[in-house]
Amino acid sequence: MTEHREAAHADQDFAGLKAVFFNCTLKRSPELSHTSGLVELSAGLMRGQGVEVEIIRPIDHPIATGVYPDMTEHGWEQDAWPEIFERVQAADILVIAGPIWLGDNSSVTKQVIERLYAMSGMTNDAGQYIYYGKVGGALVTGNEDGVKHCAMNILYSLQHIGVTIPPAADAGWIGPIGPGPSYLDPGSGGPESDFTNRNTTFMAWNLMHMAKLLRQAGGVPAWGNVPEQWNSGKDLGLDPNPEYR
Incomplete structure (x- = not known):
């Protein structure tokens, strides 16, 4: 039993991993962002396990709108x-x-x-699309219905561009529907929500586990998913009409 516990503890060494959180609030710093409460909950757990964490509030930066890598060229x-x-x-x-x-x-x-999509045509060192080997999750807050809808859109978008989505990769909190308290408001019950805290904890651990597994494996195996393999006509198990190659 002791050996099992020691092995489990060794599996929880996540030093060397890096995480980026995008807090997509509409409020510029230093204005209070309720989303930041949930972000800090997850980020703090990761920091406690040795993960290097950076939190970016996009609204604070002059990010251009568009789907090209550098919009100053457009x-x-x-x-x-x-x-x-x-x-x-x-x-x-x-x-x-x-x-x-x-x-x-x-x-x-x-x-x-x-903007993440704008870079999705780039490739990594293995020739795969650039987000292969990364893992992704979603956090959602509000005082109206839509947590699952919002998380579904985020997670679909991330996997579509090549990010790996582990189990239970989303968490959220909503207050009473309509005008009412938000996550960090006194008496909201947000920080005390067992459901939200459990899901946020599971998400953080699953992200770390999957990121570590991918790093140990050298990423997603680079066969059958490399654009150059397809373009050069390699046999990847599918024989499409050559007119479309």
Whole structure:
């Protein structure tokens, strides 16, 4: 039994992993962001396990709107995204967090997803699309319905561009529907919610476990998912009409 506990403890060494959280609030710093409460809960757990964590509030940066890697090449005077993306590239874990507005993700959440998508044609050292080998999760807050809808959109978007989604990779909190207290408001019950705390904890651990597994494995195996293999006509198990190759 002692050996089993020691082995389990060894498996919980996550030193060397890096996580980036995007807090997609509509509020600029230092204004209170209720989303930050849930972000700090998850980020704090990761920090406690040796993960290097960075939290980015996109609204504080002049990120241009668009789906190209650098929008200054398409008429915008400023675009902070290329520099921010360098931090994304260095991360093993990517979490998108944001509020619910009109039952959907915030405009900033949508913008971040669009800018992540803008880089999705790039490739990693193995020739796979750039987000292969990273893991992703979603955090959602609000006082109206939509947690699962918002998380579904975020997680679908992340996996579509190549991010690996582990089990139970989302968590959220909503107060009473309609005008009412938000997550960090006194008496909201948000920080005390057992359901939210459990899901946030499971999400954080699953993200760390999956990121560590991928790092130990050298990423997702680079066969059958490398664009150059397809373009060069390698036999990947599918024989499409050559007219479309």
